[in-house]
Amino acid sequence: MCPSMYENLKLTDDTADSADSSNFEDSTNFEDSTNFEDSTNFEDSTNFEDSTNFEDSADSAESDSFHTYLPTGCVLCQRGSKLVLFITGICEKSCFYCPVSEERRGNDVIFANERQVFSDNDLLEEAISMDAEGTGITGGEPLLFPEKVIRYINLLKSHFGSIHHIHLYTSTAPGKDLLEKLKKSGLDEIRFHPPRELWENIGLTEYGDSIRFA
Numbered sequence: 001m002c003p004s005m006y007e008n009l010k011l012t013d014d015t016a017d018s019a020d021s022s023n024f025e026d027s028t029n030f031e032d033s034t035n036f037e038d039s040t041n042f043e044d045s046t047n048f049e050d051s052t053n054f055e056d057s058a059d060s061a062e063s064d065s066f067h068t069y070l071p072t073g074c075v076l077c078q079r080g081s082k083l084v085l086f087i088t089g090i091c092e093k094s095c096f097y098c099p100v101s102e103e104r105r106g107n108d109v110i111f112a113n114e115r116q117v118f119s120d121n122d123l124l125e126e127a128i129s130m131d132a133e134g135t136g137i138t139g140g141e142p143l144l145f146p147e148k149v150i151r152y153i154n155l156l157k158s159h160f161g162s163i164h165h166i167h168l169y170t171s172t173a174p175g176k177d178l179l180e181k182l183k184k185s186g187l188d189e190i191r192f193h194p195p196r197e198l199w200e201n202i203g204l205t206e207y208g209d210s211i212r213f214a
């Protein structure tokens with residue numbers, strides 16, 4: 001899963017009441033990327049959960065890009081404290097820039113960083129060995145296997161507690177029901193990678209619906 005452009009959103013408690021959802025199309029002007037943060041009003045999404053105590057680092061972190069902040073998941077990656085959970089090599093897309101290796105692509109294999117996972121213990125041991133403060137779930141397309149994603153979120157949150165920050169990459173446009181299940185399982189952030197050809201009118205697509213729900 002390699003982003004060429006993404007929306008990074010904190011999953012809200014009330015997916016049905018996303019802020020300013022009625023103004024989404026007007027407020028997401030992806031063509032004018034230099035004004036991205038002004039036009040999308042994502043500042044609020046950096047106010048992560050009180051329980052994580054990451055607000056200060058997230059708010060003060062500079063991304064060195066047109067964004068003026070880094071979301072918590074990126075802050076932890078920058079610190080080298082985020083485990084990468086590659087949850088499957090299967091994906092229905094065929095992006096020309098796909099970075100997934102031959103070894104993994106098309107295969108339903110699981111890796112925690114570079115360690116192949118055959119059991120829950122493999123995953124937990126890898127997370128413990130690097131003192132992981134969080135996990136980024138990627139693939140392949142993780143949401144082709146939502147039950148597996150939810151199971152691993154539950155496992156990590158149960159073992160490390162709610163402070164273990166988890167974000168997920170997807171090139172799909174999950175519906176409200178699945179977003180609610182992911183939120184309920186403990187997912188903290190979701191990154192949408194919509195196809196390039198949809199960016200200009202994304203608010204009119206199913207990706208727009210997913211972003212509003214999230």
Ligand code: SF4
Pocket residue numbers: 001002091092093094095097098099100139140141171
């Ligand atoms: S969406 Fe699929 S094909 Fe595209 S970069 Fe991600 S894993 Fe590769």
